[in-house]
Amino acid sequence: MQVADLNKIENPYLLLTPGPLxxxxxxxxxxxxxxxxxxxxxxxxxxxxxxxxxxxATDQPGYTATLMQGSGTFSxxxxxxxxxxxSGKLVVLVNGEYGRRIAQIANKLxxxxxxxxxxxxxxxxxxxxxxxxxxxxxxxxxxxxxxxTTTGMLxxxxxxxxIAQEYDKVYIVDAMSSFGGMVIDMAELHIDFLISSANKxxxxxxxxxxxxxxxxxxxSIAGLSRSVSLDLYDQWRCMEDNVxxxxxxxxxxxxxAFAEALKELDGEGGVVARQQRxxxxxxxxxxxxxxxxFEPLLDAQLQSSIITSFHNxxxxxxxxxxxxEVLKGKGFVIYPGKVSQADCFRIGTIGDVWPSDIDRFxxxxxxxxxxxxx
Ligand SMILES: *Cc1c(COP(=O)(O)O)cnc(C)c1O
Numbered sequence: 600m601q602v603a604d605l606n607k608i609e610n611p612y613l614l615l616t617p618g619p620l621x622x623x624x625x626x627x628x629x630x631x632x633x634x635x636x637x638x639x640x641x642x643x644x645x646x647x648x649x650x651x652x653x654x655x656a657t658d659q660p661g662y663t664a665t666l667m668q669g670s671g672t673f674s675x676x677x678x679x680x681x682x683x684x685x686s687g688k689l690v691v692l693v694n695g696e697y698g699r700r701i702a703q704i705a706n707k708l709x710x711x712x713x714x715x716x717x718x719x720x721x722x723x724x725x726x727x728x729x730x731x732x733x734x735x736x737x738x739x740x741x742x743x744x745x746x747x748t749t750t751g752m753l754x755x756x757x758x759x760x761x762i763a764q765e766y767d768k769v770y771i772v773d774a775m776s777s778f779g780g781m782v783i784d785m786a787e788l789h790i791d792f793l794i795s796s797a798n799k800x801x802x803x804x805x806x807x808x809x810x811x812x813x814x815x816x817x818x819s820i821a822g823l824s825r826s827v828s829l830d831l832y833d834q835w836r837c838m839e840d841n842v843x844x845x846x847x848x849x850x851x852x853x854x855x856a857f858a859e860a861l862k863e864l865d866g867e868g869g870v871v872a873r874q875q876r877x878x879x880x881x882x883x884x885x886x887x888x889x890x891x892x893f894e895p896l897l898d899a900q901l902q903s904s905i906i907t908s909f910h911n912x913x914x915x916x917x918x919x920x921x922x923x924e925v926l927k928g929k930g931f932v933i934y935p936g937k938v939s940q941a942d943c944f945r946i947g948t949i950g951d952v953w954p955s956d957i958d959r960f961x962x963x964x965x966x967x968x969x970x971x972x973x
Contacts, residue, residue: 612927613956616934617748617776617906618671618799620950622860626803629859630852641851642843644858649838651861655779655870656793656811659786663817665810665835668850671775671796673829674808676704678771678792679742681824681831682816683710687739690715690731692723692759695749696937697773701742708825713738719750719938722901725758732766740769746777746903749937750896751945753777753903760789769816775799775808776905780877780949782870791816797853800873800905800949803860806853877904880948880957887961888946891968896943908936908943916970919944929963 614621634641645666652664667674679701683689688711691702698716705712715731717723723743732738741763745756756772763770771792774783778793780800785793795801796808810831817835824830828847837846867873881904885895888909896908911919919935922944926933936943948957 612930612932613952613960614932614947614950615952615960616932616947617945617949618796618947619805620798620802620947621952622802622804622856623863623951625863626856626859629855630804632852632855634851634855636845636849636851641854642841644855645838645843645845645849648854648858648861649843652809652811657784657786659784661813661815662785662811663814663835663839665812665817665831665838666845666849666854667808667810667829667831667834668806668845668847669808670805671773671794671799671808672700672704674794674796674810675701675773675775676708677808677824677826677829677831677834678794678810679704679710680708680826680829682769682771682792682820683740684823687711688713688735688737689740689742690728690735690738692728692741692743692754693717694721694723694752694754695719695744695747697744697748697775698723701744701773705742711737719747719752719940720897722752723754723759725755725762728759729762729766732762732768738768740771742771743773745772745774745783746781746905748776748906750908750943751903751906752897752901756783756788756790764789776949777903779864779870779873780905781874781903785811797857797860800877801857801860801864802950803857804853806850807857874904876953877948879954880904880952881907883954883957884946884948884960887957888964891961891965893964896938896941905949906934906945906947908938908941908945911936911942911944912968912970914970918970921969922967925967925969926963929967931960931963 649664690713693716778795793811797803798805934945
């Protein structure tokens, strides 16, 4: 049987979502073997992954990767809870659900937190951050989401990094939905802690996240964690000292699949090639949807190639759930909206999704606009 046919049987529909994503047969196939977490065969895979992640994050020396069990939020919580000392203060730049989640985590952990909210339809404002940092000398850390998956908005990583650097603050970035799908050099961007997960642009399956930082940054956070299982320093120390060993049971099958996904990324031509493909997916999507009368939520210059929000049609016969079911029957799963100020749905353009799939999707949408039938 052809791999394409196998994929069709495994996946009756393509996920046009922000993660988990459609992955290849090749990635999923790696999960058929069982692994011992203690054995060096497995630990070598872990070490290789850690090195490859560092290479994706920067070409500067001195960086290290820590893998953490759980979904992406667990890695965000591990970072926020492990890098800010009791005497520290965090400022979070918010323009969507994932930015709010960082603030929620910090509040729950009793960390002194300030939020700068620019609303869901505007990029975060570097000048507003500069003003706050000027006025409040207590602030030690700055956190921001890179691609705010709520809308698909891209935040100004570089501008915020320059201000964090100027004021000598630790810069924490949730690059969950962009890392691996957009070129990011964390050294150049002055990012101190970068967080992402297995099941987004690297196109693995869900089960763990990872945190990238300098060795020196990791050494500086010993003993700060407010949690045992989410102690970023202890997790890192264990992986370092025991050459790729996780502290507690690790998602072995997911890790093996991730190693394959990294190979696939390399085979595609690396992050540059993947960024190009996602960009072409997204342009094909917006052109096709606009031709059918759908309007994107965001201005094009704020929009990422990861996920796009569209206004729901304002037709009395239109219902999102019906539209969703019709499209699912034709082999495509889309995503509901999450914006509180606008009535939207979302379409992701990441994963094992190619411009030809988007062409097929637009055809499917064209024949699914049941509300225009009478
Ligand atoms: C997916 C995502 C997360 C993590 O979500 P989980 O459901 O915990 O995996 C965090 N931040 C952003 C921006 C995301 O897109």
